[in-house]
Amino acid sequence: MSTSPSLRKNFGVVLLTLFLDLVGFSIIFPLFPGMLDYYFEASGQSGILGWAVPRLDGLTGGGHYTAVLFGGILGSLYSCTQFIFAPIWGRRSDRIGRKPVLKLTLLGTAVSYLVWGLSGSFELLLLGRLLGGIMAGNISVATAAVADITSKKNRSKGMALVGAVFGLGFIVGPVLGSLLSKVNILDLAPGLARIGINPFSAPALLALILSLINFCWFQFRFEESLTEKNRHRAPSAGAWASLVALLRVDHPGIRKVNGLFLIFIAAFSGMEFTLTFLAVERFDYTPAQNGFIFLYVGFFLVLIQGTLVGRLSAKFGEKRMALCGLGCGVLAFLLLSHSETIPLFYASLTVMALAGGLVNPSLASLVSLYSTEEKQGAHLGLFRSSGSFARAVGPLLAAAVYWYFGAKAAYLLAGIVIVVPLYRCFFLPPVEEERIKGPV
Secondary structure, three states: OOOOHHHHHHHHHHHHHHHHHHHHHHOOHHHHHHHHHHHHHHOOOOHHHHHHHHHHHHHHOOOHHHHHHHHHHHHHHHHHHHHHHHHHHHHHHHHHOHHHHHHHHHHHHHHHHHHHHOOOOHHHHHHHHHHHHHHOOHHHHHHHHHHHOOOHHHHHHHHHHHHHHHHHHHHHHHHHHHHHOOOOHHHHOHHHHHHOOOOOHHHHHHHHHHHHHHHHHHHHHOOOOOOHHHOOOOOOOOHHHHHHHHHHOOOHHHHHHHHHHHHHHHHHHHHHHHHHHHHHHHHOOOHHHHHHHHHHHHHHHHHHHHHHHHHHHHHHOHHHHHHHHHHHHHHHHHHHHOOOOHHHHHHHHHHHHHHHHHHHHHHHHHHHHHOOHHHHHHHHHHHHHHHHHHHHHHHHHHHHHHHHHOHHHHHHHHHHHHHHHHHHHOOOOOOHHHHOOOOO
């Protein structure tokens, strides 16, 4: 990217900020099953868990399925709050600049990890996750900062690097969580239980340390990327207005892209959620082998978005890249539904990684290219918000279809669903004229 040294420095700061943010966010993923057992025992079958677990057992048959559904509900709660607040933070950053909003949300993220680290009760853990979801809306602001400091010609390359950082963060975070799950601070200092330290505090405190490093690094290294002349002076809107805006965004291209993204991510996140069930059902995979699945997919996502997307977008454009990715998504789901052997299973995962690696940055770039400079934060916030909503409902819908109709039907249905955004993508408005405008 042909940018000035200060802008290149900003770009590196934003990528590191996103990476540390996502490591801290995903570090909790391997802990969900053990957390359910711990908090249910600690609550003495009272409180929220005492009410919810027997009902989840009745729905799922108990055991492992209850733990997985518990994790899914916590994840959905996080995504729901992110869905509401992503456009709010994005719109706010369009008014006052990216740096003050990112500073506030990075500090709020640190507070959410502190609450988690001291959560001796499930209710405090829930509060920490809610606060974390609210602050995670800052991803839209960081993405808008990338749009500020890249030319429209290089926008896809910038968004692809953001996607690569996402993939890398989702690899490193769960690995750290798995390693630190074996560290119980109470074994060293049992008296700390009085202040809420629990067996899962070690990963939470590492996430807290990373988030504070993140905040300090950002504070001293990031230079405001949104110029005064490009700030949008419209008043801030509340949560309800943000929800309505998702359906009534003023640019038809952005509205269509948000719809495509929502459907694709709902199917993709549902696949992520049910993939471990499929591996256990067909191949008797252990938890460690299931962990390797996500490492494998994450590696290819990083590889594709870090090396291929920039070249492909320059040669073929964002729309064609999105069409190719959505077509790969249809193929991947059809292959997964019939993957009765391990080689075919991993071939399906490779095609799925190619789909995600192409679709996510290309659609983000289209939103940015359709948007005016002064509305980048608001429009990218709505885009990320649609993805958060999809991640809130996708896993629950996918799990329901999987349990009622079986794996083959679930993945076949997902493949059919992806045909809808594939078809609608053909009718997205062109961006060729807008690609040659913009800075450097």
